[in-house]
Amino acid sequence: xxxSFQLEIVTxxxxxxxxxxxxxxxxxxxxxxxxxxxHAPLITELGAGEISYRSGxxxxxxxxxxxxxxxxxxxVTVLAETVEPAEQIDVSRAQQSLTKAEDxxxxxxxxxxxxxxxxxxxxxxxxxxxxxxxxxxx
Amino acid sequence: xxxxxxxxxxxxxxINTRQITRAMKMISAARLRRAQERALAARPYAQMLTxxxxxxxxxxxxxxxxxxxxxxxxxxxxxxxxxxxIVVTGDKxxxxxxxxxxxxxxxxxxxxxxxxxxxxxxxxxxGRDFLRRRFRTAEPRTVEAGTTETGTTENRKADGxxxxxxxxxxxxxxxxxxxxxxxxxxxxxxxxxxxxxxxIDSVYLVYNEFKSVISQRIVVEQILxxxxxxxxxxxxxxxxxxxxxxxxIEAAKGAGVSLRPADTTEIDKAAAQFATAPVDxxxxxxxxxxxxxxxxxxxxxxxxxxxxxxxxxEHAARMTAMESxxxxxxxxxxxxxxSMNRVRQxxxxxxxxxxxxxxxxxx
Numbered sequence: 125x126x127x128s129f130q131l132e133i134v135t136x137x138x139x140x141x142x143x144x145x146x147x148x149x150x151x152x153x154x155x156x157x158x159x160x161x162x163h164a165p166l167i168t169e170l171g172a173g174e175i176s177y178r179s180g181x182x183x184x185x186x187x188x189x190x191x192x193x194x195x196x197x198x199x200v201t202v203l204a205e206t207v208e209p210a211e212q213i214d215v216s217r218a219q220q221s222l223t224k225a226e227d228x229x230x231x232x233x234x235x236x237x238x239x240x241x242x243x244x245x246x247x248x249x250x251x252x253x254x255x256x257x258x259x260x261x262x
Numbered sequence: 263x264x265x266x267x268x269x270x271x272x273x274x275x276x277i278n279t280r281q282i283t284r285a286m287k288m289i290s291a292a293r294l295r296r297a298q299e300r301a302l303a304a305r306p307y308a309q310m311l312t313x314x315x316x317x318x319x320x321x322x323x324x325x326x327x328x329x330x331x332x333x334x335x336x337x338x339x340x341x342x343x344x345x346x347x348i349v350v351t352g353d354k355x356x357x358x359x360x361x362x363x364x365x366x367x368x369x370x371x372x373x374x375x376x377x378x379x380x381x382x383x384x385x386x387x388x389g390r391d392f393l394r395r396r397f398r399t400a401e402p403r404t405v406e407a408g409t410t411e412t413g414t415t416e417n418r419k420a421d422g423x424x425x426x427x428x429x430x431x432x433x434x435x436x437x438x439x440x441x442x443x444x445x446x447x448x449x450x451x452x453x454x455x456x457x458x459x460x461x462i463d464s465v466y467l468v469y470n471e472f473k474s475v476i477s478q479r480i481v482v483e484q485i486l487x488x489x490x491x492x493x494x495x496x497x498x499x500x501x502x503x504x505x506x507x508x509x510x511i512e513a514a515k516g517a518g519v520s521l522r523p524a525d526t527t528e529i530d531k532a533a534a535q536f537a538t539a540p541v542d543x544x545x546x547x548x549x550x551x552x553x554x555x556x557x558x559x560x561x562x563x564x565x566x567x568x569x570x571x572x573x574x575x576e577h578a579a580r581m582t583a584m585e586s587x588x589x590x591x592x593x594x595x596x597x598x599x600x601s602m603n604r605v606r607q608x609x610x611x612x613x614x615x616x617x618x619x620x621x622x623x624x625x
Binding site: 138166167169194201205 | 303541542562
């Protein structure tokens with residue numbers, strides 16, 4: 125069994141990460157998925173949350189809003205609409221957008237509006253969470 | 263005959279102009295290179311997304327088995343009554359026939375849709391200005407500086423009025439020099455919303471496709487309904503003319519821009535493997551649900567791709583135009599210098615004649 129796998133994170137604009145990882149956690153739409161080398165082939169949609177992986181003992185963390193991932197025994201590819209390294213998240217701005225999204229949700233009328241606003245709220249929450257966790261021990 | 267001073271002044275002015283056009287050419291070349299890199303960097307995502315969708319189509323039923331009805335609103339085909347055309351031009355001029363050619367293609371497309379309601383979304387200042395002069399503008403709702411959202415124009419009745427009209431419903435101006443995915447996703451969300459609510463029956467995109475400096479064409483692409491994943495429906499295309507091609511080659515050589523399209527085989531190969539490994543995947547969500555959430559992203563990617571290529575093409579066109587302007591200025595300097603020398607020579611000759619004949623008269 126190999127002790128690492130190749131991890132790629134791709135956004136519409138560019139290839140963000142290409143690295144060898146020993147383990148990774150991806151925010152599946154139905155809950156977080158932990159990946160170790162040799163994982164069974166899997167395809168999943170990603171929700172708002174944190175993508176983290178360990179490479180050479182170093183923990184890397186990114187916030188994402190929506191994405192899609194393919195897991196293979198030796199390779200994990202993540203298509204993410206946006207990714208943001210945890211260090212670069214502006215917490216106060218994220219807090220603002222959370223308040224805004226929550227207000228919008230309260231006044232939402234149609235089902236469509238509710239689901240859109242709800243997604244905004246989740247996204248803002250995910251960003252705050254990722255940012256606040258940045259000092260979590262590696 | 264003009265005097266020497268005047269000609270000299272003109273030469274100086276043309277030299278200054280040449281300096282400017284030459285600088286503009288080099289700037290455009292640098293921007294073109296950057297735009298090409300960005301277009302290249304955007305490829306893996308688009309490729310992978312297309313791949314997943316393709317493989318999902320084979321696993322998930324996209325059409326209802328019994329009724330043959332499409333299972334996704336973006337696949338539904340309706341009779342074309344209300345058409346949305348997205349026109350992508352540049353924000354600035356001095357790029358030769360770049361903007362004019364796109365607008366010509368757009369006009370031709372509008373002619374072919376006569377009798378239908380066509381709404382236009384303009385991306386780029388030049389196209390906006392032209393279209394605003396020609397067509398009626400819907401009440402714009404300004405959202406942010408320089409950006410106007412495609413407002414839902416008057417909700418048409420279901421029976422539809424028969425008279426045809428063209429309306430400019432939205433614009434994105436001054437956004438092309440710092441283009442990012444959020445613009446494309448904003449446009450596509452809007453378009454998708456209106457399409458699913460049956461406010462529009464089809465969406466087309468007219469832009470300048472850019473493979474390399476010498477391989478470009480202006481295309482009208484059908485974005486919605488989605489017909490074939492991975493192979494956009496081209497409604498209309500016009501290739502580059504040979505004369506333009508030659509000029510582009512010269513300009514590219516002078517500016518050190520590669521003529522060949524960038525080598526993407528490696529990226530494409532890697533991307534082609536995405537989600538298509540010959541194994542049984544565990545699907546966390548049902549293929550149908552995945553398909554539903556991926557298809558809108560596919561539309562956004564297509565729009566993003568068009569914007570990126572259009573920007574690259576604009577810089578290439580400007581580079582070529584400025585190369586021609588620089589050459590023309592050089593020619594003009596030569597001919598002005600020639601006539602200046604002639605005038606000077608004529609003056610000297612005249613003076614000699616005057617002296618000689620004056621001396622002869624003394625004798």
